[in-house]
Amino acid sequence: MTPEKDDGFGALKRYIEQNLKIQCSNYKEDYIKRRLLSRMRSTNTSAYDEYLKYLREHEPEHDVLRKALTINVTEFFRDTDVYDLIRKEIFPALFKGRKTIRIWCAGCSTGEEPYSLAMILSDMMAADKSISGQIFATDIDEVVLKKAKDGIYSEKSMGKLSETQMHRHFTKLADGTYQVKPHLQSLIRFRPHDLMSGQPISRFLDMISCRNVTIYFTEKQKDELAKTFYTALVPGGYYVMGKTEYLGREVEGLFIPVNSIQKIYRKKE
Numbered sequence: 001m002t003p004e005k006d007d008g009f010g011a012l013k014r015y016i017e018q019n020l021k022i023q024c025s026n027y028k029e030d031y032i033k034r035r036l037l038s039r040m041r042s043t044n045t046s047a048y049d050e051y052l053k054y055l056r057e058h059e060p061e062h063d064v065l066r067k068a069l070t071i072n073v074t075e076f077f078r079d080t081d082v083y084d085l086i087r088k089e090i091f092p093a094l095f096k097g098r099k100t101i102r103i104w105c106a107g108c109s110t111g112e113e114p115y116s117l118a119m120i121l122s123d124m125m126a127a128d129k130s131i132s133g134q135i136f137a138t139d140i141d142e143v144v145l146k147k148a149k150d151g152i153y154s155e156k157s158m159g160k161l162s163e164t165q166m167h168r169h170f171t172k173l174a175d176g177t178y179q180v181k182p183h184l185q186s187l188i189r190f191r192p193h194d195l196m197s198g199q200p201i202s203r204f205l206d207m208i209s210c211r212n213v214t215i216y217f218t219e220k221q222k223d224e225l226a227k228t229f230y231t232a233l234v235p236g237g238y239y240v241m242g243k244t245e246y247l248g249r250e251v252e253g254l255f256i257p258v259n260s261i262q263k264i265y266r267k268k269e
């Protein structure tokens with residue numbers, strides 16, 4: 001099904017921007033339209049103005065649409081090779097120069113990515129009591145952030161974790177779910193943040209992991225984001241992207257590839 005007419009697309013976008021606080025103009029129009037179409041199918045509406053009317057009259061649809069626009073698929077240790085490199089090379093390299101490291105996990109969804117980083121950090125801190133770290137984990141979607149803060153996961157989502165990791169970092173609850181232990185939670189600060197705001201969450205960061213977030217951004221928006229990350233990192237700081245993401249021409253000169261397959265870069269000194 002395609003909407004029979006385009007009428008109301010502009011009004012719908014304005015409504016989304018004002019009420020869901022998502023800047024549609026920053027995303028590719030095709031992408032927004034595809035996501036809207038899927039919601040229109042589910043709500044049995046066939047034109048943008050009809051869907052807007054539905055949205056105004058059905059408060060719960062706001063959350064459903066927000067979720068549809070900000071797809072939050074994630075998992076613990078997504079792309080294990082990247083985490084192997086972080087464990088074996090990146091964190092050890094960072095700790096050569098300092099005792100505390102600061103990491104920004106941008107677009108953290110329900111928390112599996114920052115908790116994966118925190119597990120690596122926590123294991124290193126257990127082996128060397130003189131080192132520590134802090135992870136800032138942000139997402140535009142406050143619903144997923146709440147789940148991330150709660151840190152409770154189904155048994156199914158624990159698939160990639162070893163017995164040791166599960167035992168050391170999680171408590172099994174009576175209903176069969178797993179809750180992140182306080183020592184891991186204390187390494188992370190969760191906060192809402194829009195990556196399109198142009199403002200970094202902090203500065204003097206040693207590493208930024210922003211993975212599988214920018215796939216729906218326009219080229220211009222991706223370049224702006226890379227510049228924001230550039231200003232937020234310390235010289236030599238690491239930028240970890242998703243495996244299908246890439247640096248645009250305008251910004252590739254700002255970073256040096258560390259591993260082009262795993263999409264790990266360093267800010268030029």
Ligand SMILES: C[S@@+](CC[C@H](N)C(=O)[O-])C[C@H]1O[C@@H](n2cnc3c(N)ncnc32)[C@H](O)[C@@H]1O
Nearest residue numbers: 070072073074107109139140141194195211212
């Ligand atoms: C596919 S998930 C990726 C999660 C995790 N980084 C990973 O790789 O597994 C994308 C996340 O980016 C978030 N996101 C999308 N647009 C954003 C924006 N403008 N600012 C911050 N987060 C955004 C979504 O809410 C979603 O949780």
